[in-house]
Amino acid sequence: MSEAQRLHGHLIGQQGSRRSLNTPALVLDLEMLDRNIAEMASFAKAHNVKLRPHSKTHKSADIARRQMEAGALGVCCAKLGEAEALGEAGVQSLHITSPVVTPQAIERLIKLNGEVSDLMVVVDHPANVEALATAAAKAGKPLAVIVDIDPGIHRTGVATPEGVVELVQQVVKHKSLKYAGVQFYCGRHQHIVDFKERKASIEERTEYLKGILAMLEAAKLRPAIVTGSGTGTHFIDAKLGVFTELQVGSYVFMDHDYNVCDLRGLDKPTFEQALQIDARVVSANKAGMATVDAGLKAMATEKGPPVILKGAVEGSTTRFSGDEHLAVIAPEGKAAPALAEQVILTPPHCDPTVNLYESYHVVKGDTLVDIWPVTGRGRSR
Amino acid sequence: MSEAQRLHGHLIGQQGSRRSLNTPALVLDLEMLDRNIAEMASFAKAHNVKLRPHSKTHKSADIARRQMEAGALGVCCAKLGEAEALGEAGVQSLHITSPVVTPQAIERLIKLNGEVSDLMVVVDHPANVEALATAAAKAGKPLAVIVDIDPGIHRTGVATPEGVVELVQQVVKHKSLKYAGVQFYCGRHQHIVDFKERKASIEERTEYLKGILAMLEAAKLRPAIVTGSGTGTHFIDAKLGVFTELQVGSYVFMDHDYNVCDLRGLDKPTFEQALQIDARVVSANKAGMATVDAGLKAMATEKGPPVILKGAVEGSTTRFSGDEHLAVIAPEGKAAPALAEQVILTPPHCDPTVNLYESYHVVKGDTLVDIWPVTGRGRSR
Structure with missing residues (x-):
């Protein structure tokens, strides 16, 4: 207990x-939580974009279920351990947004892939693609991977457009991997306080992303999923219409740092x-x-x-x-x-x-x- | 598991x-840990002062036991919950260094007092003394209290010398309380990087403490225990010889913030x-x-x-x-x-x-x- x-x-x-x-x-506060979940769900519906909220904010199976009952596809997890914890608690659709690279972690990842119905994980490195493909082949169930694109933060992700295309080409060669899509997360831009400034910087980054998507399209490697965004830029990203799904996290609780950001250009908290x-x-x-x-x-x-x-x-x-x-x-x-x-x-x-x-x-x-x-x-x- | x-x-x-x-x-690193524990234990022995290390650093029953095997009287806990956790794990000598004031917490405190052999808790307010006395009287086992003196930080503790004497007088009136001593913790002074500056400020604060101890002595309320100090000032405090026991915590692990402090005026880490x-x-x-x-x-x-x-x-x-x-x-x-x-x-x-x-x-x-x-x-x- x-x-x-x-x-x-x-x-x-x-x-x-x-x-x-x-x-x-x-x-x-349950009523505030439910209003936040309902607001984001109806926003996404109205803008014809899917939600895969980030569970790194709440780390809670109860809240993940509430988000999914309101229409979310599943949830994102920042770490493998987080995905294991939610998987054990019955959440079946999980996307791990950071690379899983060590042999001991890959072993756990493959085990989790056998236990939940719908698992995805990002990749950003050729050596990691090989390691995942080998491990998934042994286990017999294909592993869905999302190619992570560095939006210029240099945290995770492939650093160049050419590199993205090459990594996707490497992924699709492997029968044990399933090329599920791409990820583009502008972490640094989420907290820009001024709405217009945030919008301008996201528009510029989205042009960069569009260029990569065009290259993938030309190579017949169009991604089924384009995932990214966050609470700070969800409104702008939805209007731009490039993402197929949003990884919004903080909206369920909100904190000061986000609350001072004018999320929708309305000059009041959403x-x-x-x-x-x-x-x-x-x-x-x-x-x-x-x-x-x-x-x-x-x-x-x-x-x-x-x-x-x-x-x-x-x-x-x-x-x-x-x-x-x-x-x-x-x-x-x-x-x-x-x-x-x-x-x-x-x-x-x-x-x-x-x-x-x-x-x-x-x-x-x-x-x-x-x-x-x-x-x-x-x-x- | x-x-x-x-x-x-x-x-x-x-x-x-x-x-x-x-x-x-x-x-x-076990060898480093054991060397740190041994060094502080031999230092205390050589300076004829007792150790009641602060467990808020490690929150570990294993480490508390190692400190006690090396000669410590017991451990300090910052919070009641910490004391409960260590008590459940078999550590029998616990001093809670922050006041326990709400009815629900006092109920838990009295229960813990019945479960461990040696519990002490600080008080700094007349209303809290009354509440503790009433609760301890009902339970039938006296509760040992330490009167906390504010060294000028204004975090916890009685704010004036006269207030200390009055609070001790109030404590000794209650049969259900045991007046165990006083606490004086100069938290802000622990991290002064320069040894001489730290020494000068602690000497000044110790004069203040000595004045209070003289007033208690004059009122025939001499405390059996004078507890306080920390890793940053243990060397200076031990030389000054006013404390009967030291609440050193961070020495078991050390961190950068302390490591840059010249703890013993030797210009090298201890x-x-x-x-x-x-x-x-x-x-x-x-x-x-x-x-x-x-x-x-x-x-x-x-x-x-x-x-x-x-x-x-x-x-x-x-x-x-x-x-x-x-x-x-x-x-x-x-x-x-x-x-x-x-x-x-x-x-x-x-x-x-x-x-x-x-x-x-x-x-x-x-x-x-x-x-x-x-x-x-x-x-x-």
Whole structure:
């Protein structure tokens, strides 16, 4: 039984039970989550593009199922371990968006391919194509591969248009591999705050992608799937109409970093901040400030300190105060929250924050309605 | 069975098996660890001060036991959940260094007090003293409390000398509480890089502490335990001779941030960087750079990117490349590591890095010799 189930299972369904949670607790607002899922699903339908949401954001089989019930084809996974975790939990359609290259990982990949109905994995290197083809041939079930194209980030992907065509040609030679399509993920562009600037840079990158697709077409290697995009550029990408499916991830929860981006040029947020952290004041001995029990170990920190959603006077700010604590600072002359009071925070970056927790505390309003495991927690290998 | 046991249990004892680990993997060099533990133990003995090492660094029952076998009184825990986890794993002497204030947490604290032989917890607020006294009285076993003194950080602790005396007076009135001593932790001073500057600031703070101890003495409330200090100031604190015991944590593993601090004024590191992260190259399509499989989810990030210990040419640097990836950049004109090659990193900040993993891969040289659970992983409430 999980720690959350043991400590809080008895609170499920009790009105107002969110206030009784031991803290820090990762809390998910179910109504916001469902509105976010519905919004993206209807957007995709209206724009005639498919959704394969990225599960690296939530690492949750429960949320993956909700996304698929709303029409998603399946989910993307950043790592093999994440795909194994979701596969074990019954999610059958999985696309691994990073290369799987070592012998020990390829062995696990082939095993997973035998266990789930629909698995795809990216490739970006000739040696890896050979290794996957050999392993898949031995196992007897073809492995679907997506050729990853570097959009200029130099993280993963084939670096040149000619290289893409060559790698696809190598893939199609192997009977044990199935050439499923291409991937083009402009990670760096997702977070450009200004809508017009983001649009211009994506249009430029899409021209580059179109050039590669034309070369593939000319070589009779047209990809069935063109996958990529993200929450930051989904609106622009859908309008451009090149992708057949979108790998949007963060939209389910949203974080500050994305929330300040004008996603659709509407000058207002499209999605709601469904992911929250409940904390409690554990020390309050200095006027105007309090210390709560959520520090560096309770959230990702590389995007700065969290924002206060509830539990402190307006204008209060936060400052990390070590591994286990956060300072809540009231504006000049105002009172900070008192000892043992609840403070609700929104995390600065959702994906690595979720990875710190074993469970979601699912709430409706102020009531705990369910506890969901973070299925792929820490499954980064 | 843990993921690490399932994937790597068969590698234990196989010569050179570290190279076969699925990555990213948290790796602990056993010989370095044991040398670090032995060094601190002999230092404390020579300076006639006791050790109660802080387990928030390692969250490991195996390491806590090793520290106690080397002479430590017990361990400190930052949070109640950490103490519960170590208690369940058989560690019987636990001091919780942050206040436990909510009704639900106090209930758990009192239960734990009945389960382990030796538990202490800090208090810094009159309302909390009353709540603990009432709960302990009901349970029938006295609860040992340590009065936490704010050294000027304003994180936890009583803010004034007079307040300390008053809180101790309140504690001793309650039969259900045992006044065990005081805590004074100068967290901010631990990381001052320059030895002389650190020494001067600690001497100034120690004068403040001495003033409070004199007031307690005058009120016939002399504390049996004066606990505090850390890896950064242990040498200075031990020489000053005010603490009866030291809460040193990071010395077991060490990280860059501490390693650049001249701990003993010797201008060379005292402890070894026993904690490492093994990664693998998953993409290598750009001259002079490679992408490895350890990103924001594989280590704490607030102290900057990790340092390369092994697996890349000298002078190579790293840059975070998203949630799951890290760029390894070779110096101008040099080659980056090739696809699937192993790169060994040392994490920028050990404590929150450990918290991301379910297991330690314990190695001697290049051989996996054991797998230890991160007993208190995520047990932050």
